[in-house]
Amino acid sequence: MARLKFLCDADRCIECNACVTACKNEHEVPWGINRRRVVTINDGKPGERSISMACMHCTDAPCAAVCPVACFYGTADGLVLHDKDLCIGCGYCFYACPFGAPQYPRVGNFGGRGKMDKCTYCAGGPQQDNSRVEYTQYGSNRIAEGKLPLCAEMCSTKALLAGDGEIIASIYKERVQRRGFGSGAWGWRTAYKETVTT
Amino acid sequence: MSRSLALRAGGALLALALVAAPAAAQQQNTQGQGTEGPAGGAPEVQSVVPEVGDGRGGMNNQVPETTEKQAPTGGERPAPMREVAPTPAAPITAPPPNTARGDTSADEMELQRTLRGGVIEGRTTLPDTAAAILIQPEGRDWREFRNQWLFWIGAAAVVGTVALLALTFLVSGRKRIEAGRSGRSILRFGVLERVNHWMVAVSFVLLGLSGLNITYGALALRPIIGPEAFTALTFWGQAVHQYLSFPFVLGLFVMVAVWLRDNLPTKVDIAWIKAGGPVAKGHPPAGRFNAAQKALYWFTMGGGGLVALSGYVLMFPFTVTDVGGQQWAHIVHGLMAMVMIAAILGHAYIGSIGMEGALEAMSTGRVDYNWAKEHHSLWLEQETAKAREAVAPPSGARAVGAD
Numbered sequence: 218m219a220r221l222k223f224l225c226d227a228d229r230c231i232e233c234n235a236c237v238t239a240c241k242n243e244h245e246v247p248w249g250i251n252r253r254r255v256v257t258i259n260d261g262k263p264g265e266r267s268i269s270m271a272c273m274h275c276t277d278a279p280c281a282a283v284c285p286v287a288c289f290y291g292t293a294d295g296l297v298l299h300d301k302d303l304c305i306g307c308g309y310c311f312y313a314c315p316f317g318a319p320q321y322p323r324v325g326n327f328g329g330r331g332k333m334d335k336c337t338y339c340a341g342g343p344q345q346d347n348s349r350v351e352y353t354q355y356g357s358n359r360i361a362e363g364k365l366p367l368c369a370e371m372c373s374t375k376a377l378l379a380g381d382g383e384i385i386a387s388i389y390k391e392r393v394q395r396r397g398f399g400s401g402a403w404g405w406r407t408a409y410k411e412t413v414t415t
Numbered sequence: 416m417s418r419s420l421a422l423r424a425g426g427a428l429l430a431l432a433l434v435a436a437p438a439a440a441q442q443q444n445t446q447g448q449g450t451e452g453p454a455g456g457a458p459e460v461q462s463v464v465p466e467v468g469d470g471r472g473g474m475n476n477q478v479p480e481t482t483e484k485q486a487p488t489g490g491e492r493p494a495p496m497r498e499v500a501p502t503p504a505a506p507i508t509a510p511p512p513n514t515a516r517g518d519t520s521a522d523e524m525e526l527q528r529t530l531r532g533g534v535i536e537g538r539t540t541l542p543d544t545a546a547a548i549l550i551q552p553e554g555r556d557w558r559e560f561r562n563q564w565l566f567w568i569g570a571a572a573v574v575g576t577v578a579l580l581a582l583t584f585l586v587s588g589r590k591r592i593e594a595g596r597s598g599r600s601i602l603r604f605g606v607l608e609r610v611n612h613w614m615v616a617v618s619f620v621l622l623g624l625s626g627l628n629i630t631y632g633a634l635a636l637r638p639i640i641g642p643e644a645f646t647a648l649t650f651w652g653q654a655v656h657q658y659l660s661f662p663f664v665l666g667l668f669v670m671v672a673v674w675l676r677d678n679l680p681t682k683v684d685i686a687w688i689k690a691g692g693p694v695a696k697g698h699p700p701a702g703r704f705n706a707a708q709k710a711l712y713w714f715t716m717g718g719g720g721l722v723a724l725s726g727y728v729l730m731f732p733f734t735v736t737d738v739g740g741q742q743w744a745h746i747v748h749g750l751m752a753m754v755m756i757a758a759i760l761g762h763a764y765i766g767s768i769g770m771e772g773a774l775e776a777m778s779t780g781r782v783d784y785n786w787a788k789e790h791h792s793l794w795l796e797q798e799t800a801k802a803r804e805a806v807a808p809p810s811g812a813r814a815v816g817a818d
Binding site (some may be wrong): 227234249251254255256257258259260263266268270279283284285286287288300301303304305308309311312313314315316317330335387400401402403404405406407412 | 525537539540548550551552561609628633649732741742745775
C-alpha cells in the first residue's frame, strides 16, 4: 500500500499561490479558511525560500492524539482524516499540530469555533465517496476518482509533489543531484520522522 | 416633447448602425473571397503549395525591418575574434559550492527547533497571523503534557484523594460532636454567604465534571455510550464549561467581599497548627475559620483566579496570545483544575459525611452550640459577647422593681 505524502521543493516554489487558489476553488472552502498556504521564510534576504504547507498527514498524528472526542481516523494510504459530525471545535488539534493545518470557521465566540476543517489530501471524509454530503462537508474526493491532490497537480513549477512517499522522495533526490543543491523536504522530519537524504 | 424626439432620433440612428454594421462586414467578406479564395470556375483540386500573394513573402514590395541606416556591404572586415579570452585584471575566484553558502536546510532547522525550541516562521499573504508559522515543534511537548502528564497527575490527584478520604472514613469514621448536641444553635452563615457558596459549588462541580470529560472522556466514556452520544455530551459539556465560568468567577468575587477579613492569618492560626491542626488531640482554639479553612480559602481564591484567567485565555483563543501562549494557558488551567478538584473533594468530605454538625452550617446556616464550642471557640466567644451586648440593658437602666 502506498504511503501518501506531500513534498514541497522550496528551491522550485515561486510563491505563486496557485496551490492555495486551486484548493480553495476545488473544495469551495469558505472565507477565512486556508487548507493550504504558502509561507516565505527569510523574505527578501539571502536564502529566501517559499514553502507550500498544508496538513502533512503525519505518522503518529498529534491532532489525533489530543482530540478529546477522538474524531480522527487514518486511511490505508496513511492519510489523516476526520469526522466533522464528531468534531466539537475545541481547537486542541491546532495547539498540537506542528504545521498549523487545522482551521476553524469561527475565531471563537466562547470557544465555539465550528467544525474543524483541514486538508483532506483531496480524499473527502467518512461519508459516501463523491456524494453531495461529502462534498459539502469535506470538498471533492479526487483520490476516489483515481486522481492526486489538485494543489500538486496544478503546481506550475512542479515544486509541490504529492503521491507515494518513496516515489516523490526519489524524484526530489534526482532533482537535487542534477542541480547540485536543495534545502530539503520541509516538514518531513517533524511529520514523518525521516528526511530525504541526498 | 423635443427630448423624446431626440431620443427617438437617436434610437433610429442606433438601429441603422446595428443593421449597417453586419451588412458592411458581409460586403467586406465577399470582396475578400473574390481576391483570395478560389474564384468561380477554379479547379476543385488545388495545388498543395499555397499561392503566395501580395505581402506574404513575395520578393517584391519588401519593407525594411528597421529605419536604421544599413551599413554598406563589401567594406572593411571587422577584426577577427580572439582565440583566447582576455585575462581579467583581478582573479575571479570560483563561487563556493551550494552546500557551503550557509543556506537554509529544512532538516537542520527542524532538528534545531525541536531541540532548542522556537518556531520556523515566515511571511504569508494571509490575514491570519498564525499562518505565518511554518512549523511549531512545541505542539509535541504540549501533546506530551496533555496525554501523559495531565492524564496521570490528574488521575493521581483525583483518584488518590478519593482513596485517601475513603480510607480516613473507614479508619476514623465520622467526627462526632464530642459533647453531643446541645439543642441550641447559633447562626454561622447568612443567606448571602450560603447562596453564594452553593452557586460556586454547583458551578464548580459541573465545571469539574465537564473538564474531566475533556481529559478522560474519550477513554472512559466514549466506548460505553458511543461516538455520537459522546460528541453530543462533550459539545454541551464544553458549552456548560464556558458559561458556568461566569457564576463561578462572580462567586469568587463575592467570597472576597464577605470572607476576606475573617481569613486573614492571625497568631491563633500558628497555635492551631502547632497544636496539631486537624489531627490535634482535643480542640485547639480557632476563630471563625481555622488555619486549614483559611488555607483552603486562599487556595481557592488563588487557584480559582488562575484557572479563571487561563480559562478565559482559552475561551477567546489568540486574542491575547499566540499558539505557544494558548498551550501554556491550557497547562496552567489543566494542572490547577486537577489540584483544585482534589482539594475540594477533601473540603466536601469534611463538610458532609466527615464531620457531624458541619453540613448544617451551609444548609440552614445555623450550627449547634457545642459544635461551635469545639471547632471555633474564639468565634463563639465573640458572637456570644456581641449577643450579650445587644441584649444588655442600656447603661443607667435599672432593673424592674429596684426602686
